[in-house]
Structure formats: structure tokens, C-alpha cells
Amino acid sequence: MSEMDESRHWADVIAENVAATREKHIIATGITPSGSIHIGNLREVLTADGAYRALCDAGVDAELIYIGDTFDPLRKVYPFLPDDYAEHVGKPLYAIPCPCGNCANYAEHYLMPFLESLKELDIAPTVYRAHELYGNGDFVPATMKALRNRDKIAAILEEVSKRAIPADWSPFNVLCESCGRITTTQVTGFDERRETVDYTCDCGYAGTVPVKGNGKLTWRVDWAARWGILGVTIEPFGKDHATRGGSYDTGTRISREIYGYEPPYPIIYEWIHLKGKGAMSSSTGVTVTISDMLRVMPPEVLRYLIIKTKPEKHIDFDPSRIVELIDEYDRATGRARELSQTETSLRSDIPFTHIVTALQIASDPDGFQEVLRRSGYAAFDMESVQRRMENALNWLALYAPESVKFEVQETLPPVVESLTPEQRRGLLLLASGISDDLTASDLHDLVYEVSEEVGISGSKLFQAIYIAILGKKSGPRAGYFMASLDREFLLKRLREAGRE
């Protein structure tokens, strides 16, 4: 890459800031799988992956990890859930049945498609599930320490977050053996030697259970404990955690003062907004999932969308402008593009815009290839074209603005009535001038010649052509457009429209 005063990519800046501080870096990400994991969530993972790759490129030993917060409770019956999920509110996500009935549990239902998408995006973190970490006993020492230091932690929380901590507060939430909820229990005591806790539950149950696997630390304590347990040195998180007195502030103090561990280097990132719909949120259902996006753009472009923007800038994402995004990616040469590559990244021989056009002319896959050939693309890599063709099809169906859509009319459109005699003469003349050996640009030239001959402006004749073929006044570049149509059809249509 050329250096000079070319500005460095944010990921490289992070790598540089952090490289010398430790031998090895562990970059952590974590998402609660309480609903569809959307491209807003993807920003967390992709921000981490950007930093990870930058570190690797700088020759630093690094590892990317992802923790699925499967032990978190279901907070409420989200709008996308059936009403009978009310009975599961308060239970940990791994212990709730899957909404579709085909997955191991509720958490997996949302986690699996997400992890699949990560593969496509060429992000390969070590994956942990919180309930397994707790089940393995990995959190036991940290939990015992938290229970012993309950008062000290409570004081930190009160001081930093300015919240009043209730007298019966405990850093540990027990999973009730009777009702299966984790939000309704109170810790009443603990046994240091046996590593057990005593608890009561709102359901009326009371008991004693081993710390191991039977509950989890509350969020703010859990986060700090996790840093030390997994050796986290870098972590991106949303700005909600970054607010003064927020969980990063309390986590920092708890990590240093209770666990004796230096908190990770923070990467604070902004939200992704869906154009016209506001911030994305799994709980409200304003969501575009990652797999939704991968249907309309290649993975490397989705990476590019997020990686090109500095984490602290918010992204306005407009699905109707994906063509521009893909074009931008194709042209890009800088570090952002480099960091966006995936294993399966394919060079594109044909501009996406043209694929969108060709696709609307052709009626089937064979016809599509024929159209490409007719419009002058003799040799192209079918695999890359194939993939983009699928993207384009989905995009046209789901997000494309009306202005780029058109349909070659099977029969003569009624609007040809509006054509002037000169326009009609032009069309007839055009038809008689078209021979088999004309290329796309010859055709384009011909339009201008004809327009002069009949004494109308080029634009009038172009409009006549579009009206005759598409039934509307504008369309794709006329010469190339006409060249890509079946020649016989084109001639027949021009003559029909040119007739009285």
C-alpha cells in the first residue's frame, strides 16, 4: 500500500495502539440471542474482526472469541413471540423451547443462523456459550469472590452508577430448581467451603445449590469477571455501555479492584439505522437480519459496509441503495476493501448495474446469459455472475426503487398512442436501418442519425423507443439495451409502434 500522508484505517490505528501492551490479544464479542440477530449486531462482530485482522497483519498474536449469552433470561414476551411464551419469561434462554420447534432451544434458534452467517462472512471466532461456561464451573472462583466481596461491589455500583443498591442485592442470580426462573430468586447465604448458595424464590421454593451451573453473575459483574476468566484484552461494545456510570465504568472498577485484572481496550461503536425506520432493535422487530442482507449482496460487500466506517460514526443503511454500495465496493482499492475480503470473494466481470438491467430483460437463466452476450460481454466468470445474479434478483424483489425497475412489454403497450408522427417515423426508420451485424454502440449511433433525419431531438426518439418497448419514458442506455434484446422481437416491436 502507498504510505505518504494517506490516512490509516481505524482498525490499524487500534492495532497500533494496542500492539505493544501485551504478548497476545484476545478480542471478545458477545450478543444475547433473545431475538433475530441483525446487521446492527453484526457491527459488533465485524468491528472486532476488523481489529483482529489488523492485529494479525501487524504480526501480533491474536484470537477472536464470541460469547453467546445463552444464560440470560427472557425479559418479556417480544412482539414476535406467541403469547404463551409468558410462562417462560425469567427463564434462561438455553432452557426455553425453540419458537420453530426444530432447534435445541430458544437461544440456538437465533444463534445458529447467526453463526452460519459468520462463516459466510469469513469470521471464525472461538464460540462460547455462557451456560456452558457456567456449567463447566469456569465461573465458580469468580462467583465465590463476588459473593465474599458483595459489599465492596455494591459500593462500587452505587458510587459509579449512582444507583441505590437494595439491601438484599446479591451479585449472583440463582436458577430456581422448582420454577426454572433466574429473575425471581434471592440469595440468602452461601457456604465458602462447599461452594453452595442458599436461596428463596418468589414461587415459594427455598433451597441450597452448588454455585456451579446453577446461576450466573448479574450482568455488570459477569462482564468484569468474564474479562479475567477468558483473558479479554480488547472488546467492542455499543455506546449504551459506554455512557458515564455505565457498565464499562463499573466493569473497569470491579475488574481492577475485585479481580485484579486490567479491563480490555474499549472500542465503542454507534448504531446502524435503517433508512426511514430508525435504530435497529431485536425487541421491537425493526430488523434486517444478516441472512436477509446476504441474499441481496455478497458477503465481502456486507463486510465493506461496516468496515469502511469508523466505529463511532453511525451508519444510515438504505437497502434501496445497495447497487451504489456494490459499485463502490467494486471500485474501492484501499485498506477497507482489503479488510473486507472473504475466502470466497469473487472478482466481478460485469458491473452490478448491468446485471440488474440484463436480468430484467431475460426471462430465464439461459436467456440471461444470452442477453449478456448480446450486450457485448463475451467472456465472464460464470460463478461470480451467478452469485450476483441471485443477489440482484432478490434485491429487485425486495428493495429496488421503482425508478430502476422496468419490464419489457410482451405486447405493444397502449401508451404508444401518445407518440407523435415524427416519433413513429423515427421508429420505422430505425427498424429499417437495423441489420444483423450492428453492435450495441452502432445502434446507439443509429438513434442519433435517425433522429436528425426525421428532424426531432435525440431525446424524443429515445423516449419513443422506451415507450414502445417498456411502456415508459426512460430506461437503460438505449443502444446497449436494444442490442441485448432479441433482434427479431426488437424489429417487430419498432415497426408495430411506428405504424399508425
Add this chain to the structure above:
RNA sequence: GGGCUCGUAGCUCAGUCAGGCAGAGCGGUGGGCUCUUAACCCAUUCGCCAAGGGUUCAAAUCCCUUCGAGCCCGCCA
């Protein structure tokens, strides 16, 4: 109320940490053998750097104030 981020060309944004002639891409415009119409190539245009003040030889950049936008502070990234 407390706090965070952002405001630079018509659009999307670099550049601000470490002050040194305002940048890129897209769009627009003009060309590409008489050719504005969603491919492609070349060239080119575009600015009260949100506003006001301060520091400085020098400010988009540092400091203060104001305005505007978005957001966070009850486990939504």
C-alpha cells in the same frame, strides 16, 4: 437533569488525536470520428470546513460559547 457521538462539496464521507496551501468517491458537467437517456474510458466542476469568539506566525484541526442532528443514562449493540 447528567453524558456521549456527529456536523467538511448536491450525496456518502476522509482529514481533527500529533495545527502548516481544504481532499476522495459518487453525482453533475464536458468530451470519447454529427452521439443527454442506467455499460465503459478520459477530463472537469463543486466548499462561509454548522455559527460566533479565543489561542497562534499559522486553526477544519487546540480552547470557550451557541445552534443543529442522533443517541445513551431502567441488561435492546
